[in-house]
Amino acid sequence: MTDMTIASTPAAPIATDRPRRPHEERAAWGLVAPAATLIVVILALPLIVVVALSLTDYQLGAKLWRFVGLANYADLAKDPVFWRSIANTALYAVAVVAGSTGLGLAVALMLQGTGALAPLWRTIFFLPVMASLVAMAIVWEFMLHPTFGLVNAVLGLVGVAPMNWLQNGATALPALAVIGVWQQFGFAMVLFLAGLSGIPTALYDAAEMDGAPSAWARFRLVTWPLLAPVTLFVVVISTIRSFQVFDTVHALTRGGPNKATEVLLYTMYAEGFEFFRTGRAAAIAVVFVAAMLVLTLTKVLVVEKRIPAR
Amino acid sequence: MTRLVLSSRRITVGAVVRNATLLALAVVTLAPFVWMVSTSLKAPDEILTTDLHLWPHRFAADENYSRAFAAVPLGRYLLNGVIVTATILALQLIIAVPAAFALAKSEFRGRRLLFGAVLFGLLVPYHAIAVPLFVGLHALGLLDTYAALVTPFSISVFGIFLMRQFFQSLPDDLVDAARMDGMSELAIVWRVMVPAAGPAISAFAIFSAVAHWNDYFWPLIAVSSDTLFTPPLGVVAFRNDDAGTNYGVLMAAATVIVTPLVAAFLLAQRRFVEGIAFTGVK
Numbered sequence: 001m002t003d004m005t006i007a008s009t010p011a012a013p014i015a016t017d018r019p020r021r022p023h024e025e026r027a028a029w030g031l032v033a034p035a036a037t038l039i040v041v042i043l044a045l046p047l048i049v050v051v052a053l054s055l056t057d058y059q060l061g062a063k064l065w066r067f068v069g070l071a072n073y074a075d076l077a078k079d080p081v082f083w084r085s086i087a088n089t090a091l092y093a094v095a096v097v098a099g100s101t102g103l104g105l106a107v108a109l110m111l112q113g114t115g116a117l118a119p120l121w122r123t124i125f126f127l128p129v130m131a132s133l134v135a136m137a138i139v140w141e142f143m144l145h146p147t148f149g150l151v152n153a154v155l156g157l158v159g160v161a162p163m164n165w166l167q168n169g170a171t172a173l174p175a176l177a178v179i180g181v182w183q184q185f186g187f188a189m190v191l192f193l194a195g196l197s198g199i200p201t202a203l204y205d206a207a208e209m210d211g212a213p214s215a216w217a218r219f220r221l222v223t224w225p226l227l228a229p230v231t232l233f234v235v236v237i238s239t240i241r242s243f244q245v246f247d248t249v250h251a252l253t254r255g256g257p258n259k260a261t262e263v264l265l266y267t268m269y270a271e272g273f274e275f276f277r278t279g280r281a282a283a284i285a286v287v288f289v290a291a292m293l294v295l296t297l298t299k300v301l302v303v304e305k306r307i308p309a310r
Numbered sequence: 311m312t313r314l315v316l317s318s319r320r321i322t323v324g325a326v327v328r329n330a331t332l333l334a335l336a337v338v339t340l341a342p343f344v345w346m347v348s349t350s351l352k353a354p355d356e357i358l359t360t361d362l363h364l365w366p367h368r369f370a371a372d373e374n375y376s377r378a379f380a381a382v383p384l385g386r387y388l389l390n391g392v393i394v395t396a397t398i399l400a401l402q403l404i405i406a407v408p409a410a411f412a413l414a415k416s417e418f419r420g421r422r423l424l425f426g427a428v429l430f431g432l433l434v435p436y437h438a439i440a441v442p443l444f445v446g447l448h449a450l451g452l453l454d455t456y457a458a459l460v461t462p463f464s465i466s467v468f469g470i471f472l473m474r475q476f477f478q479s480l481p482d483d484l485v486d487a488a489r490m491d492g493m494s495e496l497a498i499v500w501r502v503m504v505p506a507a508g509p510a511i512s513a514f515a516i517f518s519a520v521a522h523w524n525d526y527f528w529p530l531i532a533v534s535s536d537t538l539f540t541p542p543l544g545v546v547a548f549r550n551d552d553a554g555t556n557y558g559v560l561m562a563a564a565t566v567i568v569t570p571l572v573a574a575f576l577l578a579q580r581r582f583v584e585g586i587a588f589t590g591v592k
Contacts, residue, residue: 024495028421035405046443049445049446121336127575134546135542139561140342142560150362247527247542268440272444292434293433
């Protein structure tokens with residue numbers, strides 16, 4: 001599994017013991033100069049600016065602004081909408097991570113030993129990962145239509161009363177989570193398939209001989225422990241993706257009804273680009289970055305642990 | 311022998327259950343795609359009804375698709391998508407490949423610092439710096455241009471990282487021999503390294519193209535003129551438009567916008583799946 005090899009190398013030593021040659025040094029600088037410049041201008045500088053902006057009351061287009069210290073953060077801490085936004089993001093992430101990881105693992109396990117049909121199933125389940133999410137969100141909106149929607153029609157067959165899924169505060173966030181799982185589980189499946197292909201079949205034979213005849217016993221004794229690092233990796237990577245949920249929210253609910261689907265990135269977007277409260281949006285961005293850093297550092301640690309699973 | 315027969319029968323029963331489950335799941339997974347295409351072929355009176363059927367009684371594909379192209383410049387959106395995605399990918403490769411090569415195969419002062427910056431860059435999602443990028447482009451008067459859509463993605467630290475890992479796995483002899491022959495470093499990058507890095511480059515190209523063709527967040531912020539809309543912006547603009555209440559036409563527009571990438575995926579699905587798994591670190 002290639003991504004494991006890539007992922008494992010950050011810890012590898014960079015330096016070689018070759019003596020430096022001035023000619024080579026100049027040539028190398030020539031090669032990295034454009035990239036180094038852009039990293040400074042497009043990544044490093046904006047990161048510093050976003051922290052700086054979060055300490056001001058700057059509003060886009062305003063002539064005057066002043067340093068306000070941590071006032072933006074203090075305001076956020078007092079703002080129930082911001083806390084609602086964090087809670088919704090966390091709820092959404094938990095639902096989508098559990099759903100897409102569980103479904104991805106189940107499908108990957110079922111695909112083992114389906115023989116000639118496996119590539120067909122894999123293609124079908126991977127299709128939503130490729131398709132433009134925002135276009136498919138609009139299709140989902142139509143399927144969730146209270147009167148003419150496919151979802152209500154199908155659920156009506158088993159006696160479920162029609163619902164206005166996206167306009168109901170109790171069902172809007174779960175509906176978005178279902179779309180999220182639908183879109184992401186194929187990605188988890190692919191990572192699990194790669195992980196499963198690395199488990200030597202000899203281990204299953206050994207488990208069977210040691211008196212673990214049922215499929216469940218073999219799963220518990222061999223597959224699950226050996227797959228644990230991949231599972232952890234999938235969980236972290238799906239969490240990172242779920243925290244970035246935006247497209248479906250902006251296209252379908254705009255944070256509503258009544259803030260029921262207000263999520264972190266959408267709150268930042270609305271503050272920064274609809275109300276032009278740039279300083280406040282920057283403060284949300286800083287909170288967002290902090291959350292992502294924690295998650296990604298967890299990923300790096302997980303990746304280190306993943307190596308023995310090969 | 312009875313054991314063998316028994317176990318083979320068990321496998322058959324298991325296989326039936328398994329394939330039935332997969333089939334049910336496949337139906338749910340494909341439902342939005344099938345329903346989108348089906349609706350795009352129907353006339354309004356067949357859509358706004360509770361009598362749901364998959365196959366249209368009367369085909370209205372002609373009028374739905376031609377109205378979709380007439381209501382908004384769908385062709386223009388697709389062209390913008392191609393321009394933006396291709397320009398981003400080209401810039402990313404031109405800038406990242408030489409840097410990745412130097413990081414993998416050359417000694418120079420500041421190498422550790424640069425690689426540290428690349429690793430740190432991997433931790434920061436672009437959404438987080440959208441506010442300062444927007445303010446910066448606003449100050450430069452570049453908002454609402456192709457440049458605004460493309461510039462923030464001209465540097466891909468992920469591309470540098472991925473390529474560096476790959477170049478490191480290539481033997482040093484390859485580079486040393488080329489240097490002996492008096493090739494310039496830049497010539498070594500493009501004529502020796504790139505041809506050898508096919509799998510890494512195609513994996514990155516797929517990753518980048520999928521990400522930027524489907525990106526909604528940044529184009530939403532960066533442009534406001536509909537002549538600059540990328541496909542995702544286009545389909546939402548269409549929905550918000552008056553024509554958007556005509557679901558047949560709306561689904562026709564969605565079909566047009568989803569098709570290019572899905573078709574590319576179906577044609578080269580092995581490559582896509584492997585490419586995305588390969589870049590799964592992101």
